[in-house]
Amino acid sequence: MSLETGGVRHFTDIDDLSSTDLETVLDVASGFKSQVKRGEPHPVLERQTLGMVFEKPSTRTRVSFETGMTQLGGHAVFLGPDDIGLGGREPLKDIARTLSGYVDCVMVRLFDHADLEELATHAGVPVVNGLTDDAHPCQTLADLLTIRETVGFDAQVAWVGDGNNVAQSFALGCALAGVDLTVATPPEYGVSEEVRDRAAELGRAPTVTDDPEQAVADADVVCTDVWVSMGEEGSRNEKLAAFEDGGFQVDDDLLAGSDARLMHCLPAHRGEEVTSAVLESDRELVWQQAENRLHAQKGLLVFLLDAV
Numbered sequence: 647m648s649l650e651t652g653g654v655r656h657f658t659d660i661d662d663l664s665s666t667d668l669e670t671v672l673d674v675a676s677g678f679k680s681q682v683k684r685g686e687p688h689p690v691l692e693r694q695t696l697g698m699v700f701e702k703p704s705t706r707t708r709v710s711f712e713t714g715m716t717q718l719g720g721h722a723v724f725l726g727p728d729d730i731g732l733g734g735r736e737p738l739k740d741i742a743r744t745l746s747g748y749v750d751c752v753m754v755r756l757f758d759h760a761d762l763e764e765l766a767t768h769a770g771v772p773v774v775n776g777l778t779d780d781a782h783p784c785q786t787l788a789d790l791l792t793i794r795e796t797v798g799f800d801a802q803v804a805w806v807g808d809g810n811n812v813a814q815s816f817a818l819g820c821a822l823a824g825v826d827l828t829v830a831t832p833p834e835y836g837v838s839e840e841v842r843d844r845a846a847e848l849g850r851a852p853t854v855t856d857d858p859e860q861a862v863a864d865a866d867v868v869c870t871d872v873w874v875s876m877g878e879e880g881s882r883n884e885k886l887a888a889f890e891d892g893g894f895q896v897d898d899d900l901l902a903g904s905d906a907r908l909m910h911c912l913p914a915h916r917g918e919e920v921t922s923a924v925l926e927s928d929r930e931l932v933w934q935q936a937e938n939r940l941h942a943q944k945g946l947l948v949f950l951l952d953a954v
Contacts, residue, residue, distance in 0.1 A: 654769065654770060654771060654772055655772055655950055656766040656769070656772055656773045656774070656950075657772065657773070657774045657775055657783060657784075657946060657950060658759075658762055658763060658766060658773070658775045658781070658783070659775065659780075659781040659783045659815055659818065660781075660783040660786045660787070660815050660818045660819040660822060661818045661821075661822060661844060661848060662783075663822065664822075665822050665823070665824075665848075667949065668790070668819075668822050668823060670945075670949060670954060671787060671942070671945040671946050671949050672787070672790060672791050672794060672942070672945065673945075674944075674945035674948055674949065674954055675787070675791055675938070675941040675942045675944060675945030675946075676791070676795075676941070676945075678717075678941050678944045678945060679938075679941040682717070682941070687717075687719075688717065688718065688719075689717075689718060689719025689720075690718055690719065690948055690953045691715065691718035691719055691720040691750075691947065691948065691951060691953055692718075692719035692720065693719070693720065694715075694718075694719075694720040694721075694750040694751070694951065695715075695720060695721045695722070695723060695748070695749040695750055695751075696711060696715045696720060696721070696722045696723070696749060696750070696751050696752070696753060696947070697722075697723050697725060697745050697748065697749035697751070697752045697753070698711055698712070698722055698723060698724050698725060698752075698753045698754075698755075698776070699725045699730055699732065699741075699745075699752060699753070699754040699755070699756075699765075700724065700725065700726050700727065700754075700755045700776075701727055701732050701754075701755060701756045701757055701761075702755050702756065702757065702777065702876055704755055704776070704777070705913070706912065706936060706939050707753075707755055707776045707777060707784070707939075708724065710939040710940040710943055711753055711776070711943055712724070713940060714940050714941075714943050714944040714947065715947070717940075717944065718944055718947065718948070720750075723749065732756070732761070738761055738764045738765055738768070739764060739765075739767070739768040741765065742764070742765045742766075742767075742768035742769040742773075743768055743769070743770070745769070745771075746769050746770035746771045747770075749771060750771055750951060751771050751772045751773075751774065751947060751950060751951060752765070752769060752771060752772070752773045752774065753773075753774040753776045754773060754774070754775065754776055755776035755777045755778075756777070756778050757778065757779050757877060758778065758779065759778040759779060759780035759781060761778075762775055762778050772950040772951065774943075774946065774947070774950070777811065778811065779811055779875075779877065780811055780814065781811050781814060781815045782811045782812045782815050782911070783815045783818075783819070784939065784942065784943055784946070785812055785815065785816075785911045785939070786812075786815040786816050786818070786819035787819070787942035787943065787945070787946060788911075788935055788936075788938040788939040788941075788942045788943075789816055789819065789869070789909060789911070789935060789938075790819050790820075790823050790825075790942075791938045791941065791942045792909060792931055792934055792935045792938050793823075793825065793867060793909075794823075795934070795938075796867075796907060796931060796934075797866045797867060797907065799823050799824055799825050801825065801826075801866035801867055802826050802828075802864050802865050802866050802867075803820060803825055803826065803827050803828070803865060803866065803867045803868075803869065804827070804828045804829075804830065804861040804862045804865035804867070804868045804869065804906070805817070805827065805828070805829045805830065805831075805852075805861070805868075805869045805870070806830045806831075806858045806861055806862065806868055806869070806870050806894055806896055806900070807830075807831065807870040807871055807872075807873060807889065807894055807896075807919050808831060808835050808871060808872070808873050808874075808875070808885070808889070808919075809829065809831045809835055809836040809837035809838070810871060810872075810875050811875070812871045812911050813829065813831075813837055813871065814837050814838060814841045816869065817829060817837050817841055817842070817845050817852045818841060818844055818845055818848065820845075820850065820852065821844075821845035821846075821848035821849060821850035821851065821852070822848050822850075824849070824850060825850070826850070826853075827850070827852040827853070828852060828853040828854075828855060828860075828861040828865070829852045829853070829854050829855070829861070830855050830856065830857060830858040830860070830861035830862075830894070831854075831856065831894075832856060832888045832889060832892050832894070833856050834888065835885065835888060835889075836854060837852065837854070842854070856892065858892070858893055858894050858900060859893070859900065862900060862901060862904060862906060863904075865904065865906045866905075866906055866907065867906060867907050867908075867909055867931070868896060868901065868904075868906045868907070868908055868909070869908075869909040869910070870896045870908075870909075870910055870919045870920055871910065871911055871919065872913070872914070872915050872918070872919055873885050873886060873889045873894075873915070873918055873919050874886070874915075886918070889918075889919070894919070895918065895919060895920065895921065896908065896919065896920045896921070896924055897920070897921040897923070897924060898921070898923055898924060901924065901929070905929070906929065907929050907930070907931045908920070908924055908925065908927070908929050908930045908931060908932065909931050909932065909935050910925065910930075910932050910935070911935070912932065912936055914932075
């Protein structure tokens, strides 16, 4: 699906892009990455401003977007919870309209996905989902760029762990890219049926299992994320028990006999969803994946602002 309001394209989840759009964004991202490696400037968004609205804290999202806009010749403005009082001092629709008069694009990192959709509905500039409780499509762009660079889209990919917001966007992104994905989660913490249906509509529904060994058996890449996401601290003990009892930790035993590469969106809780031994091994793609947030998001911004 593609979300537009008044002719303005937004990026609320990865399937706001078509498969052709995705290829364009990744191609542009790859080009920018090569230019950075060669020390070549690429100020294609000169004099443009990105407004960054943060309800949740972040390391990678803030630094990658802010650095990205600088490399593109533009400027980024950080607005934290104390700056904007999201939905408190004034309605979301008023914030959307006001920011639209100041900046060329808005990136938001929020809890409630409905708040993102309301902002996008009333904004006169593109709104980018930097993370909500339901989706993390910017991470998926970086993940797909990493997979394309290393093993290609004909790879077998496994997701092992929580069916959280990162997993849900990743499942959609794999479907959009034509990547075969197996998702292994405890039954009560799986990817939602609605997301699986959307992936099926894109032509590539993930295989779903509660057996992590089955998921990684033929995998070229194994992806994981924290078992307890931000805002879920109250259910920490319950979730840890479910994942530990089910053998969902990505460790040497799970990957025994496999050449699969490891991806993790970070931050990692070493000793929970992944061991330090695996994270620090030769199989990791984690730091390449983290760097690719910068380049993938630059590709996205240029695409949304018609500067390709």
